[in-house]
Amino acid sequence: MTRKTTSDVAGRSTIRDVAARAGVSASTVSRVLGGDYPVSTSTRTRVMRAVRDLDYVADARAKAIAGAGTPTLAFVLDDITGPSFAHMAHGVEREATRLGHLSLVCSTDGDAERQLEFIEMMRAQRAAAVILVGGTADTTEYRERMARIADSLASAGSRLVLCGRPPLDPGTPVTVIEYDNESGAYALCAHLLAQGHRRVLFLGGKPSNTTAQGREQGYLAAHRARGVTADPALRLFGDFTRDSGHRLMRQALAQDLDFTAVMASTDMVASGALTALHEAGLSVPEDVSLVGYDDIPFARDLNPPLTTVHVPYEDLGRLAVRTALTRTPDAPDEHLLLGTHVVVRASVAPPPDTRQ
Amino acid sequence: MTRKTTSDVAGRSTIRDVAARAGVSASTVSRVLGGDYPVSTSTRTRVMRAVRDLDYVADARAKAIAGAGTPTLAFVLDDITGPSFAHMAHGVEREATRLGHLSLVCSTDGDAERQLEFIEMMRAQRAAAVILVGGTADTTEYRERMARIADSLASAGSRLVLCGRPPLDPGTPVTVIEYDNESGAYALCAHLLAQGHRRVLFLGGKPSNTTAQGREQGYLAAHRARGVTADPALRLFGDFTRDSGHRLMRQALAQDLDFTAVMASTDMVASGALTALHEAGLSVPEDVSLVGYDDIPFARDLNPPLTTVHVPYEDLGRLAVRTALTRTPDAPDEHLLLGTHVVVRASVAPPPDTRQ
Numbered sequence: 001m002t003r004k005t006t007s008d009v010a011g012r013s014t015i016r017d018v019a020a021r022a023g024v025s026a027s028t029v030s031r032v033l034g035g036d037y038p039v040s041t042s043t044r045t046r047v048m049r050a051v052r053d054l055d056y057v058a059d060a061r062a063k064a065i066a067g068a069g070t071p072t073l074a075f076v077l078d079d080i081t082g083p084s085f086a087h088m089a090h091g092v093e094r095e096a097t098r099l100g101h102l103s104l105v106c107s108t109d110g111d112a113e114r115q116l117e118f119i120e121m122m123r124a125q126r127a128a129a130v131i132l133v134g135g136t137a138d139t140t141e142y143r144e145r146m147a148r149i150a151d152s153l154a155s156a157g158s159r160l161v162l163c164g165r166p167p168l169d170p171g172t173p174v175t176v177i178e179y180d181n182e183s184g185a186y187a188l189c190a191h192l193l194a195q196g197h198r199r200v201l202f203l204g205g206k207p208s209n210t211t212a213q214g215r216e217q218g219y220l221a222a223h224r225a226r227g228v229t230a231d232p233a234l235r236l237f238g239d240f241t242r243d244s245g246h247r248l249m250r251q252a253l254a255q256d257l258d259f260t261a262v263m264a265s266t267d268m269v270a271s272g273a274l275t276a277l278h279e280a281g282l283s284v285p286e287d288v289s290l291v292g293y294d295d296i297p298f299a300r301d302l303n304p305p306l307t308t309v310h311v312p313y314e315d316l317g318r319l320a321v322r323t324a325l326t327r328t329p330d331a332p333d334e335h336l337l338l339g340t341h342v343v344v345r346a347s348v349a350p351p352p353d354t355r356q
Numbered sequence: 357m358t359r360k361t362t363s364d365v366a367g368r369s370t371i372r373d374v375a376a377r378a379g380v381s382a383s384t385v386s387r388v389l390g391g392d393y394p395v396s397t398s399t400r401t402r403v404m405r406a407v408r409d410l411d412y413v414a415d416a417r418a419k420a421i422a423g424a425g426t427p428t429l430a431f432v433l434d435d436i437t438g439p440s441f442a443h444m445a446h447g448v449e450r451e452a453t454r455l456g457h458l459s460l461v462c463s464t465d466g467d468a469e470r471q472l473e474f475i476e477m478m479r480a481q482r483a484a485a486v487i488l489v490g491g492t493a494d495t496t497e498y499r500e501r502m503a504r505i506a507d508s509l510a511s512a513g514s515r516l517v518l519c520g521r522p523p524l525d526p527g528t529p530v531t532v533i534e535y536d537n538e539s540g541a542y543a544l545c546a547h548l549l550a551q552g553h554r555r556v557l558f559l560g561g562k563p564s565n566t567t568a569q570g571r572e573q574g575y576l577a578a579h580r581a582r583g584v585t586a587d588p589a590l591r592l593f594g595d596f597t598r599d600s601g602h603r604l605m606r607q608a609l610a611q612d613l614d615f616t617a618v619m620a621s622t623d624m625v626a627s628g629a630l631t632a633l634h635e636a637g638l639s640v641p642e643d644v645s646l647v648g649y650d651d652i653p654f655a656r657d658l659n660p661p662l663t664t665v666h667v668p669y670e671d672l673g674r675l676a677v678r679t680a681l682t683r684t685p686d687a688p689d690e691h692l693l694l695g696t697h698v699v700v701r702a703s704v705a706p707p708p709d710t711r712q
Contacts, residue, residue: 045504070473070477072477079446080436080442080445080446080449080461081439081442081443081445081446083437083439083442086436086437086439086442087437089436089437089463090435090436090437090463093436093463093465094465097465097467097470102462102470102473102474102477103462103463104460104461104462104474105436105460105461105462105463106458106459106460106461107445107446107449107459107461109449109450109453111453114453114458117426117458118458118460121426121428121458148405242653242654242657243653268654271654271657272657274657274659275656275657275661278659297598297599298598298624298627298654300631301598301627301628301630301631301658302657302658302659303630303634303658303659305631
């Protein structure tokens, strides 16, 4: 069957060509391509064959440009293997679906150039919002880059959302949703100090990372509030992974550092630290107390179950989407700060020398 | 600086406008936008500023249509919170970057319509490959849908890759990379039986899921090979999450089922099961032996560290990308089956009644 087709000004097949070839209406073609069911299998097969025969992809792409396809929303994270961000992504995805958007995730391994490429692509696609998550190094270069991205997205009708990151300069078109790292870490460290601990080993993240900084600030503030000196030798820095916790804990034990409790900057770090303690023949909490941060699901499956700070990651993801998609164009820029709370489980006890 | 710009027929800025404004060649602009490194930071900054000043996005979109932007690759998974798939996504992302592609992830929560919408979008973008991961219900409808998707992608110069899924009918343009669930489960269960266990509780996934089926088949085959009857009452079904493991284990204990070992169908399931055993006052492996499947990083942080089956998820992700991006158009369709191996840790011991 070779049928002369009409075409648009650029020489591309139109939806009417596809409909005519498949012997269905244009709206049926639209339903098939848009995933707007139900359409019978045989109809779908005919339509998709016509789409293929006429290389209708060109028009599908044109639709994507015009923003007539499923509206999208983009979520950018540094490390897809970090469970806390995965749960935030899950919240984003569920809320996006509820509001009729398809969410795309890009994991950039911390590479600013890849992040920019992805954002450019999402802007070209007229994504309704671009959500960047996780702490960052808060440099002048970073703020300038983010401001440019915020302006660029705003000019394309999109919206930049920063989640778990510090706000930008006033006037920048951005939605900021933070969770309070410092208060959470303060409450957690105060819990250890209240049990009688005076030498608390801190297993930190990257010193330049804003999330890591907030948690360290809370640790220090709790010491100050109690009038306890925080020995700088008890602060070790790595990153937020399980392997970092394992390595730093082994290092602390090898150096024979003097401590009775360990405050890990994430549950993943605590998980690796716990194994290092067990490997050294130490019991938690009998010999050493241990706390984490994030309350990821398996924190309660560690032995002992981990005392930690609950951060409502899935809710944060939902809130980021809802705030970005439901805002009116002239609304003021939002800056939300969400609270966290300590979840007490079984990994903390008074220090051994204070027990009867 | 207000400089009159030339523009294309549609009134948009061209790449030459951007080049002139940035004081670089058009090919440098192309390199910056295309992610074809190396370009110095100052050059990149100048080019991106010019792109922004001239609102070059219209042309960037036109480029995306022509397929001249950063080539992309799509990765589709059901549940972004499952750590095994997150590690596969990480492998995909790293290999894609190495080969000059940007990888986009879409998590569909198991929704076939969202999957289709995303695939249509990726096809329109001329993504080099679309990688679908994880087990599925292997129905006639599923095979027909996948065959249509494979054809549709192939006609757009893209490639469907199924990772951890069964192959489609011969002749379908698809790359299939499987890991051997049945052999892994066989070896794992044989390890339990060799220790003297005769009543092994199996905590399965969804009965219709191909991955769950493979693992159950391995469990049954190991029993047959040893001449041990597998009591159907000892097979419980849920899904692959931590909460499913916790719930099924509590159920088994409440029903007073008779077993000396537990074979969980994933490490996440084992993690929840371990907590339920501890909550019931049982010790692993002294009272009950426990094994998982997947060897996700924190399997070694459970107490006791978990005996499990190592699946090289990150390598699988890399291999999927490499196979799809480096194939020649007329190469035969690939079907690779990767092996797995048992990692023996400390969660298995002989049954209590056989010990002296």
